[in-house]
Amino acid sequence: MKRNYKKEDFPVWNVRRFLEPGPIVLVSSYWKGQRNIMTMGWHTILEFSPSLIGCMITSANYSYELIRKSRACVINLPTVDMIDQVVGIGNCSGADTDKFKKFGLTPVQASTVDVPLIKECYANFECRVVDDHLLPQYNFFILEVLKAQVAVYPKYPRTVHYRGDGVFMVSGKHISMPEKFMPQNL
Amino acid sequence: MKRNYKKEDFPVWNVRRFLEPGPIVLVSSYWKGQRNIMTMGWHTILEFSPSLIGCMITSANYSYELIRKSRACVINLPTVDMIDQVVGIGNCSGADTDKFKKFGLTPVQASTVDVPLIKECYANFECRVVDDHLLPQYNFFILEVLKAQVAVYPKYPRTVHYRGDGVFMVSGKHISMPEKFMPQNL
Structure with missing residues (x-):
């Protein structure tokens, strides 16, 4: 059965809540009639506000030129049921x-960029490319998250994290200890 | 009781096995008699060989200048028992x-850089700064891993992954499905 998460707008400055733990994400893209989806594990948060993400996408990937030319993509967060x-x-x-057709995924037009997001994913982060000057040397895109939509439930998704060699780590239990943090470090 | 992992040299091109899943790491540094340790969650693999890692370290952090001036650090991988x-x-x-004294951690001189690594951690990745031109705009260091040492056992560490708000996700079970990968994608 397909997932059908109910989603709500989520503050873009706080997408670290879902990306900092390091999950594999699905990046969707579109340019002049061509659409695609790729998996990505090499990404990091760079800043809260503006909401910046850095990611390495090899130029051998079909998505590379779609993202570079359209200057946009959507980062979609899959859960373990989609492995x-x-x-x-x-x-x-x-x-x-x-890949939308082949894998039975539903494209939904994003709001802020001309890219289809993946309906079945737990969260969708619409991004534009704000800095491409590291592409020649590192294939490193710097993205700004323009809009975030996140499932209302469950609070924490069961995500998959890639180790190489065909092995994924699945996110486990949570430990909450905010009382041990200084407020500015939370 | 303090952990005392038996460690072995590990191929630097494959540190993604431990860093791509997105754990919080402890970064140790040293410059002119000053040593420090910081936590870091904003990092990504950038390349297999040379073994490159990109990481965002805010300039407000005491470690920032130690790393910038020494052009070196060690990325140490803690496990959940060290939370x-x-x-x-x-x-x-x-x-x-x-912080070594305050938190009862044992500094051990690294082999390739003049920085103390943290003995109690599951793995130690000795790094030099190979590109600092993104510091002014993004506080983004590009590091090359020169030497990696990893615990022989267990095969997969139980790592902690930060979500913000004082909440950590602990790494869970593993799913191995290499038969579903093309060999060049493993």
Whole structure:
């Protein structure tokens, strides 16, 4: 059965809540009639506000030129129930495959960028490319999150985190200890 | 009881096995008699070989100048049994605290850089700064891992992953499905 998360707007400055733990994400893109989805594990938060994310996308990837030319993408957060789709998406090319069709995923037009987001994912972060000067040397995109939508429930998604060698770590239990933090460090 | 992992050299091109899942790490540094430890969650793998890591360290952090001036640091991987030390380290400043002493951690001289590594951690990745031109705009260091030492056992560490708001996710079970990958994607 397909997931059908009810989602709400979420403050873009706080997307670290979902990305800092390091999950594999699905990046969707679109340019002149071509759409694609790729898996991505090499990303980091760079700033709260503006909400900046840095990510490495190899230029061999079909998505690279779609993102570079459109200057936009959506970062979609899959949960462990989608692991077969995640692996499938990471092991075929958008050059000869419409991955939305092949993997039964529903494209929904994003609000702030001309890119389809993935309905079945737990969260969708709409991004524009704000700095591409590191592409020649590092294939490193700097993105700004323009809009975030996140599932209302559950509070914490069960995400998958890649270790290489075909092995994923699945997110486990949570430990909450805010009383041990200085307020400015929370 | 203090952890005393038996460690072995590990290929630097494959540190993604431990860092790509997105754990909180402890970064140790040293410059002219001053040593420090900081917590870091904003990091990403950038390349296999050379083994490159990108990380955001705010210039307000006491470690920033130690790393910038020495052009070196060690990325140490703590496990969940060290969570009180992790939180403590992230909530005091090296400007007035020797964090090795305060948190009962054992400094061991690294091999390739003049920085103390943290003996109690599961893994130690010795790094030099190879590119600092993104510091003015993004506080983003690009590091090369020169030497990696990793615990022989267990195969996968139980790491902590920060969500903000004083909440950590602890790494959970593993799913291995290499048969579903193309060999070049493993």
